[in-house]
Amino acid sequence: MLRLGLRPNDFTFPSAFKAAASAPPRSTIGPQIHSLAIKFGYLPGDPFVSCAALDMYFKTGRLMLARHLFGEMPNRNVVAWNAVMTNAVLDGRPLETIEAYFGLWEAGGLPNVVSVCAFFNACAGAMFLSLGEQFHGFAVKCGFEMDVSVLNSMVDFYGKCRCAGKARLVFDGMGVRNSVSWCSMIAAYAQNGAEEEAFAVYQRARCAGEEPTEFMISCVLTTCAGLLGLDLGRTLHAVAVRSCIDANIFVASALVDMYGKCGCVEDAEQIFFEIPQRNLVTWNAMVGGYAHIGDAQNALSVFDDMIRSGETAPNYITLVNVITACSRGGLTKEGYELFETMKEKFGIEPRIEHYACVVDLLGRAGMEERAYEVICGMPIRPSISVWGALLGACKMHGKTELGRIAAEKLFELDPQDPGNHVLLSNMFASAGRWAEATYIRKEMKNVGIKKDPGCSWVTWKNVVHVFRAKDTKHEMYDEIHALLSKLRKQMQAAGYMPDTQYSLYDLEEEEKESEVFQHSEKLALAFGLICIPPGVPIRIMKNLRICVDCHRAFKFISGIVDREIIVRDNNRFHHFKQYRCSCGDYW
DNA sequence: CTAGGGTTAG
Incomplete structure (x- = not known):
C-alpha cells in the first residue's frame, strides 16, 4: 500500500496491528507498524490505533512495551483497560485483571460487557468463588445479566469453581443461548466429574439444533473415559468426521486420549499418526495410551520421537506418563534412569507425582527398600499417593513390616480412607497374621470407616x-x-x-x-x-x-x-x- | 480497537 504511494488512514493501522498480533513473537512486524503509525501522526493520540497496538504488544509477549504504551496513552478508554484485563487472564495472571478492573473504576471509566466477562474469567482462573459471587450480584444490578456473553462467562466461572449446580442455575435462567452457552454448561459438568449430566446437556443441545463444534466435541469426549464410554466415544468420533472437525487439534487430542483410556491403543495410534500436527497434549495423550495398557516399549519410543521431532518439549505430565508406562511394563531400569535425569536432560524438576511413580516403579519390581530410601530422601513432604504406592508394593510382595510403616503414615494423612485399612488388613491376612488382620477390621468398625464395596x-x-x-x-x-x-x-x-x-x-x-x-x-x-x-x-x-x-x-x-x-x-x-x-x- | 467455551496428569 505504501509502495503504491497510498496514504494510510485511521482504519489502516488497527487492522494492521490485529494481523501483527498473530505473528510469531520474534517477528518485528508489529514494532515496524508502530513506527509507521507514529510517522503518520496516529500515535500517540488516536485511541483506536493505540488500543490495537497495545493488544498487539500483549499478544506477542512484549509486556514491557505494552505497559509502557499503556502508561503514556493520553486518553485511556475502556477498550484499553479491557485489553489489559483480557490479556492478563489469557496469560494466566488473573490478579492483574482484577487490579485493572479497579484501575478502570478509579479512573472514572465505566466497565462494559467485555470488562465484566474478563472479571469473571479472572475469578475462574484464580478460583475466587466468593469474589465472583459478589460480582455476580453487582453485574445483575447493573443490568449485565441481559447479555449472553456475560451469562456464558458466569456459567464458566461457576463450573471452574466446582459449583456445577450454580452454573446450571444460571444456564437454566438464560432466555437466549448460543453455542458457547451449551459448551460452557457441558464443560462445567464434564470438569466436575458429572459425566452423565454433561452428556445429557450435549444431547439437549443437539436436539435444540446446535451444530457439533470443535469445542463441543472435544469437551464431550472427556466424558467417555473408560470402557463404558467406548461406544459413545466411537459415535462422537463419527460425528466429528461428519462435521469435518476431526483434524482439529483439540478434537484429535481428545480422541487419542479417549481411545487410550478405553484401552484401544490401535485406534489412538491411527489418529495420532495421521493428524497433520501434534501438540504437547496430543503427545502426552499418546504416551498415556501406552501407559494405560502397560506398553513401556512403545511409550519410550513415542517419547523418543517427541524429543527428536523437536516439535514440543516434554513437560511434567509427559514424564509422569512415561515413568508410569515403564513401571507397568516392567522396564524398571529405564524408568528409574528417566526419573534421575529428567532435571538435567529436560529441565523438569521432579514433582510429587514423579516420586509416586518412581516408588511404584521400584516397588513393583520388588525393590521396596530402595523405594523407601527414595521417599526418605525426598525434598518435599511425601503425599498420600507416595505412601500408597509403597503400601501397595509391600502388599504385593509380602513385605509386612515396611508395609506397616507406610500404612501408619497413610493413617496419619488420611485417617478416613477405607482402602488403606483394607490393604493393611489383607496384607496381614496373606501373611497368616490373622490376629492383626482382624484387629484392623475391628478398628475400622469402631472408628466407623466403611469399606467401599467392590x-x-x-x-x-x-x-x-x-x-x-x-x-x-x-x-x-x-x-x-x-x-x-x-x-x-x-x-x-x-x-x-x-x-x-x-x-x-x-x-x-x-x-x-x-x-x-x-x-x-x-x-x-x-x-x-x-x-x-x-x-x-x-x-x-x-x-x-x-x-x-x-x-x-x-x-x-x-x-x-x-x-x-x-x-x-x-x-x-x-x-x-x-x-x-x-x-x-x-x- | 477489547470479549464468552475445548484436549493431557492427579
Whole structure:
C-alpha cells in the first residue's frame, strides 16, 4: 500500500496491528507498524490505533512495551483497560485483571460487557468463588445479566469453581443461548466429574439444533473415559468426521486420549499418526495410551520421537506418563534412569507425582527398600499417593513390616480412607497374621470407616449390569452360577489352582475357594459370556483392583472359551487372550 | 480497537 504511494488512514493501522498480533513473537512486524503509525501522526493520540497496538504488544509477549504504551496513552478508554484485563487472564495472571478492573473504576471509566466477562474469567482462573459471587450480584444490578456473553462467562466461572449446580442455575435462567452457552454448561459438568449430566446437556443441545463444534466435541469426549464410554466415544468420533472437525487439534487430542483410556491403543495410534500436527497434549495423550495398557516399549519410543521431532518439549505430565508406562511394563531400569535425569536432560524438576511413580516403579519390581530410601530422601513432604504406592508394593510382595510403616503414615494423612485399612488388613491376612488382620477390621468398625464395596460392571444393549461379590440378586443368577461351576471344573482340568492367599478372613481352605468364586468380576464375566455373542470381546470395569485369583482364572477362561476379555480396574487395563494377560502378570 | 467455551496428569 505504501509502495503504491497510498496514504494510510485511521482504519489502516488497527487492522494492521490485529494481523501483527498473530505473528510469531520474534517477528518485528508489529514494532515496524508502530513506527509507521507514529510517522503518520496516529500515535500517540488516536485511541483506536493505540488500543490495537497495545493488544498487539500483549499478544506477542512484549509486556514491557505494552505497559509502557499503556502508561503514556493520553486518553485511556475502556477498550484499553479491557485489553489489559483480557490479556492478563489469557496469560494466566488473573490478579492483574482484577487490579485493572479497579484501575478502570478509579479512573472514572465505566466497565462494559467485555470488562465484566474478563472479571469473571479472572475469578475462574484464580478460583475466587466468593469474589465472583459478589460480582455476580453487582453485574445483575447493573443490568449485565441481559447479555449472553456475560451469562456464558458466569456459567464458566461457576463450573471452574466446582459449583456445577450454580452454573446450571444460571444456564437454566438464560432466555437466549448460543453455542458457547451449551459448551460452557457441558464443560462445567464434564470438569466436575458429572459425566452423565454433561452428556445429557450435549444431547439437549443437539436436539435444540446446535451444530457439533470443535469445542463441543472435544469437551464431550472427556466424558467417555473408560470402557463404558467406548461406544459413545466411537459415535462422537463419527460425528466429528461428519462435521469435518476431526483434524482439529483439540478434537484429535481428545480422541487419542479417549481411545487410550478405553484401552484401544490401535485406534489412538491411527489418529495420532495421521493428524497433520501434534501438540504437547496430543503427545502426552499418546504416551498415556501406552501407559494405560502397560506398553513401556512403545511409550519410550513415542517419547523418543517427541524429543527428536523437536516439535514440543516434554513437560511434567509427559514424564509422569512415561515413568508410569515403564513401571507397568516392567522396564524398571529405564524408568528409574528417566526419573534421575529428567532435571538435567529436560529441565523438569521432579514433582510429587514423579516420586509416586518412581516408588511404584521400584516397588513393583520388588525393590521396596530402595523405594523407601527414595521417599526418605525426598525434598518435599511425601503425599498420600507416595505412601500408597509403597503400601501397595509391600502388599504385593509380602513385605509386612515396611508395609506397616507406610500404612501408619497413610493413617496419619488420611485417617478416613477405607482402602488403606483394607490393604493393611489383607496384607496381614496373606501373611497368616490373622490376629492383626482382624484387629484392623475391628478398628475400622469402631472408628466407623466403611469399606467401599467392590463391584464390577458390564454393559450390554445399553444397560449397565452391576455385580457385587456374593451377589445373588441378579435375575440371571442361576445361569451365572451354573456357568461358573462348569468353568471351574474345566479350569481345574487345565491346571488351574485357586489362589486364596488374599481371602480376607481366616476361613477353611474350601470356604476360601468358594468365596473367591463369588467375586464380582467373575460374576460379571459369566454374565458377559452368557449374553454377549461369541467373538465379541467382553469389557468389564471394576472399581477396585482386580484380585489375584480372578486374574489367574481369567487367563484360563480366555483360552478355554477362546474369547478376549478386557478388564479395566481402578488402576490399569488387563487384556486377556489365549491364556495370557497383557500385563504379563506384572501389576 | 477489547470479549464468552475445548484436549493431557492427579
